[in-house]
Amino acid sequence: MGQSIGTLFPLWLRLWVSRRLFRPLGYKTYRLSWHRVVKGPCDAPEVEAMRFIASNTTIPIPRLYAVHVYRRALYIEMEYVPGDTLGLAWDGLSTAARDTVFADLKEYIDRLRRLEPPAEGFVSSAFQNPAYDGRIGCRFFGPCTHDDFHSLTRGHLRKEDVAPFLGPDVEHTHTTRYRTCFTHADLAPRNIIVREGRVAAIVDWAYSGWYPEYWEFTKAHYNYVSEDWEEYLRIAMPCYDQELAGERVLWRRLPEPGTKASSYREGVRIHRPGSSPPSSWLDHRAECQCADLWSVTFPEQ
Secondary structure (H helix, E strand, C coil): CCCCHHHHCCHHHHHHHHHHHCCCCECCEEECCCCEEEEEEECHHHHHHHHHHHHHCCCCCCCEEEEEEECCEEEEEEECCCCEEHHHHHHHCCHHHHHHHHHHHHHHHHHHHHCCCCCCCEEECCCCCCECCCCCCCCCECCEEHHHHHHHHCCCCCHHHHHHHHCHHHHHHHHCCCCEEEECCCCCHHHEEEECCEEEEECCCCCCEEEECCHHHHHCCCCCCCHHHHHHHHHHCCCCHHHHHHHHHHHHHCCCCCCCEEEEECCEEEEECCCCCCHHHHHHHHHCCCCCHHHHHCCCC
């Protein structure tokens, strides 16, 4: 699709006009025209993931047209993909149609899992920068090893204390070696666009990156949808039931461990520092002179 005359105007003006012509498509997502949408504010990992997927796979995602800096934040201008979310379409789909949709999803997830990681035992964004995932909290984390990532998810509890305090499923997960796989990390019906009984696009790559191989499966259960959904997930991806059991313990006992917090109990104040990129990565950013996505995400660097 060629450049339209609307793209010649600044983003703020296009947003002002679009809000008067179109209804919002969802949280932070607006129509700019009949063929384009803008999402924002966004973070650098989402842009990295979309560029990485577009360059290395044929998985259907919205075409990325531009990345704007507006009000000191990133905004993604991308293709509008017609169709319905799987959540809206679900009740109207026959069993055969659901099977077809999940056959598509299985193919695309298999492609993600076949991508070569930058290193084994590694957690990061697509391009080996810090990652972001609402399951962890409202702060960036990594790049880091699987061991450090697991330590973060259990609130840095010592390994020898994991079994007595958090149980055998968490202990199993945090002492097992896993492959590193590229992971969407938010495969929910709202992020799958279907059209004419097929998957037209997978959207919202904000939490995507390199994670332990079980993370796609456990994160797909993070927000309960329905028993039907959970049954179909077993068609679309490898199952990690013990890891899911361990994660559910952590969701209940240590929600969002990467979020900075303080608590006071029985005369003792407990400070939880949350998560942040490692000092080596921050030092590298401080020495970086070029303007890039992370100079917007971390302007102090």
